[in-house]
Amino acid sequence: MPFHVLTAAFVHESNTFKKGETSLQDFRDDVLDLGQAAVDRFGNTNDELAGFLDAGREGGWCITHTVSAHATPGARVSQQAFDHIAGIICDAAREHAATLDGVALSLHGSMVPSFCEDGEGELLRRLRAILGDDLPIAVTLDLHAMVTPAMVERAQIFVSYKTYPHIDMRQTALHAGRLLDAAMRGTIRPKTIRAHRPMLDEANAGRTDVPQTAALYTRASEHEAEAGILAVSVNAGFSEADIAEMGPTVLVTHDNAPERAHEIAEALADTIWEGRGQVSNAFLTPAQASAEAAGFDAATGPLVIADYADNPGAGAYGDATALLSALLAVNAGPGAFAPMIDPEAAAMLHRHKVGDTVTLQLGGKNDPGFGGGPLLLTGEIVHLSDGTYTGDGPILGGITHSFGPTAVFRVQGIDILVVTLSGQMLDLQQVRTFGIEPSTLRFLVVKSMQHFRAAFEPVAGRVIVCDTGALATPQAHLRPYTRVHRPVWPLDREGFPHQDRRQPG
Known part of the structure; x- marks a missing residue:
C-alpha cells in the first residue's frame, strides 16, 4: 500500500x-x-x-x-x-x-x-x-x-x-x-x-x-x-x-x-x-536617496531604490510618503514608485479615465508617524487595471496574483503604481504589466527589503537602500517592544553572560 x-x-x-x-x-x-x-x-x-x-x-x-x-x-x-x-x-x-x-x-x-x-x-x-x-x-x-x-x-x-x-x-x-x-x-x-x-x-x-x-x-x-x-x-x-x-x-x-x-x-x-551588529546595507535618508536619483546616469539601467522600512513583505503599511515627497522636491524624474498601497486613492482614480488630470490625497493614511503623512498631488492617469499579473522571475515565475484595482498616476514625471491590495516588489511583471518599463527610467523605487534583488538587481544600473522611518525601519528602538525576553540585542548592550546566551530547546 x-x-x-x-x-x-x-x-x-x-x-x-x-x-x-x-x-x-x-x-x-x-x-x-x-x-x-x-x-x-x-x-x-x-x-x-x-x-x-x-x-x-x-x-x-x-x-x-x-x-x-x-x-x-x-x-x-x-x-x-x-x-x-x-x-x-x-x-x-x-x-x-x-x-x-x-x-x-x-x-x-x-x-x-x-x-x-x-x-x-x-x-x-x-x-x-x-x-x-x-x-x-x-x-x-x-x-x-x-x-x-x-x-x-x-x-x-x-x-x-x-x-x-x-x-x-x-x-x-x-x-x-x-x-x-x-x-x-x-x-x-x-x-x-x-x-x-x-x-x-x-x-x-x-x-x-x-x-x-x-x-x-x-x-x-x-x-x-x-x-x-x-x-x-x-x-x-x-x-x-x-x-x-x-x-x-x-x-x-x-x-x-x-x-x-x-x-x-x-x-x-x-x-x-x-556577528551581531554586522550590517551590509548602507541606509540612506530620503533626502540622500533622492539626491542620488536626481543625478543618476541610467545608461546601464535605472537606479533601483529599495524603500526598506516600508516593505509590505515585513508587514509595513506600504503607504509611506517620505521618499516620494523627497523625490518630488528635487524633480528626480523620469522614474517610478511601486507600489503605493492606498485603496482609497485607487478607487478614486478608477472613477476617472486614462488621460484625466486628478488631484488627490495619496499615501500616509495608516500611521503618519511611520514614514510620513498624505501628500496632496495633482497628476495624470496613464494606466488603469484590475491589478492582475503573472510573474516570470525566480520567485513568482508562473504564479498569478493581483494588486486589486490598480492605477499608474504620473506626477512630475514619476509613475506611481497605486494599488488596492498589499504586496511587495518581487517580480518585474509587477511593474511591466502596468506599462512601467524599468529600462526607460532614471530610477525605480521598490517597496522591499531584499526579495526585489532576485528580479530587479539584474536590470539595475545600481541599487541603493533607503530607511524612510516606516514600520519596518532597521532602527528597532523606534518600535515599542514589551514581550521579548530581556536583555536582547540591540535594545540592550550588556547583561549577556555566556550561559544566558545559550538557550537550546
Missing part, C-alpha cells in the same frame, strides 16, 4: 506592531485554495506544494492536499482566520486519521495570531491532539522563522529555506519530503535540536548574497553531508514580531545523533551571536 500523506500550507509573517488584524478576507485576497485548486495553481511552480508533490512521486505516496493559505505579511492573524484555516487542516486529519502515515506542512514560522504568540506551535498542538505523538510530521519554514520550543516538540522534521531572496521553496520541500518518506519507511527516526540567541534578528537579516551570512548557510549544507545529520536550518528571526521567544535559531534534524546535532546547532548560533 502507498503511504498516505496529508499536506497543507498555512503561511503568514505577522508584524505585531501593525494596527488591526489579518482577516480571513486577506487570505482570500492573496491565496486560499482548497485541494485540487491549489495543486493546479502551485503544483509546478517554485512553491513548497510542488516540492511535496515531487517527493510524493518519488516515494509513490497517496497525497491528500487540504489547503494552501497565504496572506501578505501584516498584523496579527485574527482568531476567525486562524480557526477557519487550521480547521480545514484538522478536519482533514480527523477524517483520514486511520489511514495517514505522515503529514507535510508548509509554514512560515513567524505567524502570531491574535489569541497566542505561536501560530505554528498552536496548529501543531491541534494536529497532535488528533493524530497522537508518533506520526511523523515534516515542516518547511521560511528563513525568517521564529522557532519556539513548542514547535520542535511537536514535529520531528524541520527544513528551512537557505536563500534570501527566497528562491529555494520547491527544493526545501523536496528535502523535507524525502526525510518524511524515510521516516515513514522506518529507516530514520528523526528528531530536531534547537539553539536560540537573544537577538531581534540575525546579522544582515539572513540575506544570503553577502559573504558574512552566506557562510552560515554553506556550513549548514556541509553539515548535512555528515552521518546522522538530516537537515540544518539557520533561521534569521523576524524583528517586527514582538513575542517572548523571538530571535534567530538554528535547527538540526538528526537521526540518533543528538550530541553532534547539539554541537552543530550551538556552533552556528555562536557565529550568529559573534
Whole structure:
C-alpha cells in the first residue's frame, strides 16, 4: 500500500506592531485554495506544494492536499482566520486519521495570531491532539522563522529555506519530503535540536548574497553531508514580531545523533551571536536617496531604490510618503514608485479615465508617524487595471496574483503604481504589466527589503537602500517592544553572560 500523506500550507509573517488584524478576507485576497485548486495553481511552480508533490512521486505516496493559505505579511492573524484555516487542516486529519502515515506542512514560522504568540506551535498542538505523538510530521519554514520550543516538540522534521531572496521553496520541500518518506519507511527516526540567541534578528537579516551570512548557510549544507545529520536550518528571526521567544535559531534534524546535532546547532548560533551588529546595507535618508536619483546616469539601467522600512513583505503599511515627497522636491524624474498601497486613492482614480488630470490625497493614511503623512498631488492617469499579473522571475515565475484595482498616476514625471491590495516588489511583471518599463527610467523605487534583488538587481544600473522611518525601519528602538525576553540585542548592550546566551530547546 502507498503511504498516505496529508499536506497543507498555512503561511503568514505577522508584524505585531501593525494596527488591526489579518482577516480571513486577506487570505482570500492573496491565496486560499482548497485541494485540487491549489495543486493546479502551485503544483509546478517554485512553491513548497510542488516540492511535496515531487517527493510524493518519488516515494509513490497517496497525497491528500487540504489547503494552501497565504496572506501578505501584516498584523496579527485574527482568531476567525486562524480557526477557519487550521480547521480545514484538522478536519482533514480527523477524517483520514486511520489511514495517514505522515503529514507535510508548509509554514512560515513567524505567524502570531491574535489569541497566542505561536501560530505554528498552536496548529501543531491541534494536529497532535488528533493524530497522537508518533506520526511523523515534516515542516518547511521560511528563513525568517521564529522557532519556539513548542514547535520542535511537536514535529520531528524541520527544513528551512537557505536563500534570501527566497528562491529555494520547491527544493526545501523536496528535502523535507524525502526525510518524511524515510521516516515513514522506518529507516530514520528523526528528531530536531534547537539553539536560540537573544537577538531581534540575525546579522544582515539572513540575506544570503553577502559573504558574512552566506557562510552560515554553506556550513549548514556541509553539515548535512555528515552521518546522522538530516537537515540544518539557520533561521534569521523576524524583528517586527514582538513575542517572548523571538530571535534567530538554528535547527538540526538528526537521526540518533543528538550530541553532534547539539554541537552543530550551538556552533552556528555562536557565529550568529559573534556577528551581531554586522550590517551590509548602507541606509540612506530620503533626502540622500533622492539626491542620488536626481543625478543618476541610467545608461546601464535605472537606479533601483529599495524603500526598506516600508516593505509590505515585513508587514509595513506600504503607504509611506517620505521618499516620494523627497523625490518630488528635487524633480528626480523620469522614474517610478511601486507600489503605493492606498485603496482609497485607487478607487478614486478608477472613477476617472486614462488621460484625466486628478488631484488627490495619496499615501500616509495608516500611521503618519511611520514614514510620513498624505501628500496632496495633482497628476495624470496613464494606466488603469484590475491589478492582475503573472510573474516570470525566480520567485513568482508562473504564479498569478493581483494588486486589486490598480492605477499608474504620473506626477512630475514619476509613475506611481497605486494599488488596492498589499504586496511587495518581487517580480518585474509587477511593474511591466502596468506599462512601467524599468529600462526607460532614471530610477525605480521598490517597496522591499531584499526579495526585489532576485528580479530587479539584474536590470539595475545600481541599487541603493533607503530607511524612510516606516514600520519596518532597521532602527528597532523606534518600535515599542514589551514581550521579548530581556536583555536582547540591540535594545540592550550588556547583561549577556555566556550561559544566558545559550538557550537550546
